[in-house]
Amino acid sequence: MNVNNKSNKKRRRRTPEEARASIMEVAAERLGRLGLDGLNISGVAKAAGMSHATVIHHFGSTGAMREALLQKMTRELLSDVMEALQHEQSADKVLERLFSTLSRDGHGKLLAWLALDSQLAGFDSTTSTGDLFKNIIDSIASESGSRTDAKHQVYLVAVAALGLGICGEVLAKLVGLSEKEAGQFPSWLAEHLQTL
Amino acid sequence: MNVNNKSNKKRRRRTPEEARASIMEVAAERLGRLGLDGLNISGVAKAAGMSHATVIHHFGSTGAMREALLQKMTRELLSDVMEALQHEQSADKVLERLFSTLSRDGHGKLLAWLALDSQLAGFDSTTSTGDLFKNIIDSIASESGSRTDAKHQVYLVAVAALGLGICGEVLAKLVGLSEKEAGQFPSWLAEHLQTL
DNA sequence: GTTATTATCAACATTATTGTAGATAATGAG
DNA sequence: CTCATTATCTACAATAATGTTGATAATAAC
DSSP states (O other): OOOSOOOOOOOOOOOHHHHHHHHHHHHHHHHHHHGGGGOOHHHHHHHHTSOHHHHHHHHSSHHHHHHHHHHHHHHHHHHHHHHHHHTOOSHHHHHHHHHHHHTSTTHHHHHHHHHHOSSSOOOOOOHHHHHHHHHHHHHHHHHSSOHHHHHHHHHHHHHHHHHHHHHHHHHHHHHTOOHHHHHHHHHHHHHHHHTO | OOOSOOOOOOOOOOOHHHHHHHHHHHHHHHHHHHGGGGOOHHHHHHHHTSOHHHHHHHHSSHHHHHHHHHHHHHHHHHHHHHHHHHTOOSHHHHHHHHHHHHTSTTHHHHHHHHHHOSSSOOOOOOHHHHHHHHHHHHHHHHHSSOHHHHHHHHHHHHHHHHHHHHHHHHHHHHHTOOHHHHHHHHHHHHHHHHTO
């Protein structure tokens, strides 16, 4: 009569890479939906359809799993930005692309989490990142204006994209922006920056 | 010889208001330094020099304590903004004040937490807030430009202040802004907005 | 002083989460 | 098929956080 609870579902044996990948996928979704609280072993494991012991087996600990996810997302963010900028020439286009990339795909949220969570080893302002921004600024400064102005423009785009990525919807509602107007904001900003 | 652990420190009996106030104070400090993780009963109680049962006695539960703190901070943010704007006339000054107020005192962090934490009952876009922004936009639109432009300007200031409040230091370093240049950013932005 | 109130605490109970250990089964190699 | 590897699971242990209870002491009112 199958009174005991032994569930008789078959085990699925994944390759290590496959297992890690699906764990990362589920964890990313939960990070976006639930915030850092969503990144606990139990919850992630359950959502991924495996026991939490399995997750620990693959990552070693909760902290290591979090770190792995955030490193992966940081890599993706950087590569997104670099790829977006590689093929743009004019300064205003560069800023527009930078803005749209940073404000998309939860990149803003990611950076905010990195900045807000005291436990995480802060953003490594490693060589590649620094070089990236240096190149952007060089290209803008060479076109027109001072170097300080160029820095300020990039800074503005970065902080605005960040804020938009985090609180964009809420603030749009508060300010009274219609959906259409909100959609026009990136190009409005780009156009505006061009006229410096 | 006092072998036993009975600590013989006297109890301090605070008024309920006093107790709640010092708990809020400690909690705010911890929120700024440790993030939302710092807002647990045990930690707050220990930092405030009382047992966690006492904190529960005054607020009912951990969740209620968090909510109380965040409501208090939200009230303060709104009153800060309103007060800052009440005595400004020209549009660019209004935007400058809005920016500086939002980017100060961890207001950006607060908004980010509200937006990022899924458990919290989201920002209540209550009447007063909506009216506040409506007034700002009216005053800017009346001076010059279209209403949509005014909204976009306010939106830009808001998201930028937010981003600055969260990741300002990190991004400044990344972009290569010197401390002096970073300090000039608000006025640079105000001047820039003026030229629309 | 006596009493009533209640802020405070220590100790316990409960729950959630993390991590560990040993058993089991899926898969590939031979 | 047989064997070795190891991904996976269940069950347990350890820890931490939350909330409850009953006792205690500080303060105000009388």
